[in-house]
Amino acid sequence: MKNKILLIDADADFLDVTKKLFETQGYDVLTALNGQVGFARAKTESPDLIITEMILGYENEGAELAKAIAADAAVRNIPVVMVTSADKIKSFPHDIVPNEKDLPVKMVIKKPVSAEQLLDVAVKFIEKTGKKHRTLVGGIDTIANKWKGKKGNLIMVLHEIQNTYGYVPRDVAFELSRALDVPLTRIYEVITFYNYFKLEPPGKHIISVCMGTACYLKGNPIVLDELKHVLNIEESQTTKDGMFHLQIVRCLGCCGLAPVLMVDQKIYGKVKKSDITSILSEYTNKEKGVKDAINV
Ligand code: FES
Numbered sequence: 001m002k003n004k005i006l007l008i009d010a011d012a013d014f015l016d017v018t019k020k021l022f023e024t025q026g027y028d029v030l031t032a033l034n035g036q037v038g039f040a041r042a043k044t045e046s047p048d049l050i051i052t053e054m055i056l057g058y059e060n061e062g063a064e065l066a067k068a069i070a071a072d073a074a075v076r077n078i079p080v081v082m083v084t085s086a087d088k089i090k091s092f093p094h095d096i097v098p099n100e101k102d103l104p105v106k107m108v109i110k111k112p113v114s115a116e117q118l119l120d121v122a123v124k125f126i127e128k129t130g131k132k133h134r135t136l137v138g139g140i141d142t143i144a145n146k147w148k149g150k151k152g153n154l155i156m157v158l159h160e161i162q163n164t165y166g167y168v169p170r171d172v173a174f175e176l177s178r179a180l181d182v183p184l185t186r187i188y189e190v191i192t193f194y195n196y197f198k199l200e201p202p203g204k205h206i207i208s209v210c211m212g213t214a215c216y217l218k219g220n221p222i223v224l225d226e227l228k229h230v231l232n233i234e235e236s237q238t239t240k241d242g243m244f245h246l247q248i249v250r251c252l253g254c255c256g257l258a259p260v261l262m263v264d265q266k267i268y269g270k271v272k273k274s275d276i277t278s279i280l281s282e283y284t285n286k287e288k289g290v291k292d293a294i295n296v
Helices: 012-024 035-045 061-070 115-127 131-147 153-165 170-180 184-193 213-217 220-231 273-295
Strands: 004-008 028-032 049-053 080-084 105-110 205-210 244-249 261-263 266-268
Touching (some): 035 049, 035 061, 061 080, 105 115, 153 184
Antiparallel strands (some): 205 261
16 A cells, blocks of 8 residues: 655645655645645545645644644644745744644745655655555555465465565565564565566566567567666666666567557557657656656
């Protein structure tokens, strides 16, 4: 399951571009245009992080929201990041919430805020606090119990883990070893034997190059070489910036379009070496467009 971020801001455009930014990074994003709706969504959806503007319907509405969150046991542990203009920071939070240590507000960021700042916030308050695997660690016993005692159970459980996270995180492999009472070495034997299983997070965009017979004969080895060259990675690797993961597959079921490659779920047929740069730029430009919109 994805990590969830709740964005609260009266500026619908800011909400829209920020939502897209986080979605490109694999987060689930909820939005609210005011503190009241935001608080209700926090209660029903239990996000992993709340990012809110201080000035919403009225000047200190964001601070009032923080106060309401601090007073509610169901949501008070959710970290809150306040995004606001510089002159408001001076008076916040001391005059709004006297008991500062109880505040869920972990950070105040001055506007304009950059895409990098926002993404760093998510990493800092969700991923580095170990919440990234919260659901999986909590659910591993359920998955393990479902398959316990059944033939081939280890592979089935690993499939569920990989389908959920896109790879098999190390801490989850440890949990699995305990839950299934299988040595960790056995788990890693299986993971490394099958190409399907990954030990590293996959890139944001998965490039699947077909090496089925039709695509192989029509020139996909050349296309694959070009991809490796441009991305500076080998097959089954992810680019340093985490943008692309390159993998080989056997027949994508559209041999009439050979040679074929697929990026995420989009098929590209009759691909030539010279098409690679423009195909990749579709994805890098999309990312850049979202970041530029945030940075404005
Ligand atoms: S061989 Fe490539 S799509 Fe079938």
